[in-house]
Structure formats: structure tokens, C-alpha cells
Amino acid sequence: MSAGPTIFDRNLLRLRQQRARALGTATFLLDRVASDMAERLAVVLRQFGRAADLGTPTDAVRRVLAESGRVGTVVDVIADEEALPFASGSLDLVVSALALQFVNDLPGTLIQIRRALKPDGLLLAALIGGNSLAELREAFAQAETEIEGGVSPRVAPFADVRELGGLLQRAGFALPVVDSDRLTVRYKTVLDLMRDLRRMGATNVLTERRRTPLKRKTLFRLAEIYAERFADADGRLRATFEIAWLSGWAPHESQQKPLKPGSASQRLADALGTREIPAGEKPKP
Numbered sequence: 001m002s003a004g005p006t007i008f009d010r011n012l013l014r015l016r017q018q019r020a021r022a023l024g025t026a027t028f029l030l031d032r033v034a035s036d037m038a039e040r041l042a043v044v045l046r047q048f049g050r051a052a053d054l055g056t057p058t059d060a061v062r063r064v065l066a067e068s069g070r071v072g073t074v075v076d077v078i079a080d081e082e083a084l085p086f087a088s089g090s091l092d093l094v095v096s097a098l099a100l101q102f103v104n105d106l107p108g109t110l111i112q113i114r115r116a117l118k119p120d121g122l123l124l125a126a127l128i129g130g131n132s133l134a135e136l137r138e139a140f141a142q143a144e145t146e147i148e149g150g151v152s153p154r155v156a157p158f159a160d161v162r163e164l165g166g167l168l169q170r171a172g173f174a175l176p177v178v179d180s181d182r183l184t185v186r187y188k189t190v191l192d193l194m195r196d197l198r199r200m201g202a203t204n205v206l207t208e209r210r211r212t213p214l215k216r217k218t219l220f221r222l223a224e225i226y227a228e229r230f231a232d233a234d235g236r237l238r239a240t241f242e243i244a245w246l247s248g249w250a251p252h253e254s255q256q257k258p259l260k261p262g263s264a265s266q267r268l269a270d271a272l273g274t275r276e277i278p279a280g281e282k283p284k285p
Helices: 010-023 028-042 060-068 106-116 134-148 161-170 190-199 216-230 268-272
Strands: 048-054 071-077 091-097 117-128 174-187 237-249
Touching: 010 190, 028 060, 028 091, 028 117, 028 174, 028 237, 048 060, 060 071, 060 091, 091 106, 106 117, 106 161, 134 190, 134 216, 134 237, 161 174, 161 237, 174 190, 190 216, 190 237, 216 237
Parallel strands: 048 071, 048 091, 091 117
Antiparallel strands: 117 237, 174 237
């Protein structure tokens, strides 16, 4: 388990996910991610003998892996993402869709994944990025400040995309790549957005969350602020979801490596078709 700060109450997370399944999971984000994952894997021209799906709340990703014809066995990981049960070097591929954003020790989990991969094994994961639900975060902060005289943690501090590449490198991955997509979903009311979040199992599981119920007056003011600031011309409300994509390979001697300093076979000036000016010499007019 994580030895660092406990940001997320993972027992509560599991209860919220169970409630979401009972309500009927809202799957539009997962379905979008699964489709994108299929496209990303399609450009990797190789077969994967044994793959693991880490924490994805539905079978959407496992379905696209099976349909791809490129993956042999797919293991559905039910275990805690912070304490993986895999032997070292036992997997060719690890995928995950919209699960790792709730891990308390993401660097530690990435290290465990890298160790579980065989040399030249691939990690491909999508998680909720830090710019998600910026509108809801802003409206909540303003409403609570006005009505309750202070702000409590309401929307999770998801990982900044700019930091994720460094986490992959720290975990020992080769050829790390990080990028992001943004999806704008429109709702009739802010309550419809909150219902969708409940059906995703993505409501507040922060350990520092306020334990008292949300005041009705605060909720009404939240709805007013959201409609004032984030409505389109037709009155529908915008909600932004950022999907951060991570990919990295377990190191292998066959992988491309950067050239050592001073090992280039051609001067930059020759490649650019210009004259190299020695240090201290002024360019001629």
C-alpha cells in the first residue's frame, strides 16, 4: 500500500463503484476511451501473448482487445491497483481505462507495472486529467465561499498531464509518451451532470472531504453560478473531461536509444546548409 499521503478513500471508492453498477453505469467516457485505445494499439505492429486490464470499471477495453486479434490471453485485474499480484516479467501488455486517477501512490503503481512487464512490454493507460470538471470546481468554490464562508474539497485534484511523463521516466519506462484529449459534454442542468458522475462512481472520495451533507442553499447557488458562467447560447451547460494518455515500454536492448553527446556523424551547420561561426567571431555583413 502507499506510504505517502492518502488522498483518496479507496474503501469509499469501491462502495461508490458498487452503487454505480446498481444504478446502471454511465459508460460514454469508457466507451470513447476503449475505441481510442483500439486505434492506438492498431499502430503497434506486434502480437501480445498475455495482457492485463488494470482496474477498468467495465469490460469495454477487454472487448476491443479480444476483437483486435492481436492479444492472446487477457487477465481482468480485480486486485487493488496499489498492490498488484503479478510476478516480475509476466506480462506483455498492461492496459487501464479511467482507473489510475484514484490511486494514492501513482509512481509506486507505475513501478509495479513496469516490473510486471516483460522486456519490451507495453503500458497503455488512460486516466482522468487535471483539467477535468474545471467548471464544476469553480462553481462549487464560489457557491461555498458565498454561502458557507469557506471552500471544502469537492472535485479531485487529478494529475497534471505535464507531470505524467516524468512519472513514467521515474518508474523506469523507456520511450515514454504522454498526450491528452478533451471532451466537452453538455447537460440540461448541473444536477444531470452530478447524476452522471454518480453513475460513473466518480463522486467525491477525497479523504479530506466535508462529512456534512451539501446544503440546499449552496446547491441552488451552485446551479445559478454554473448556468451564469458555463451555459451555451441554447442554455445547455458545458462540462469538460480531459483524458490523459500514458504509454511506455519496459526497457529492452532492441529499443532505439538517443545518441551520446559528440557522436553525431554530421555537423548541424552542414545539415542546415549554413556556415559555422567559431566562438568569438562576429558574423560578416
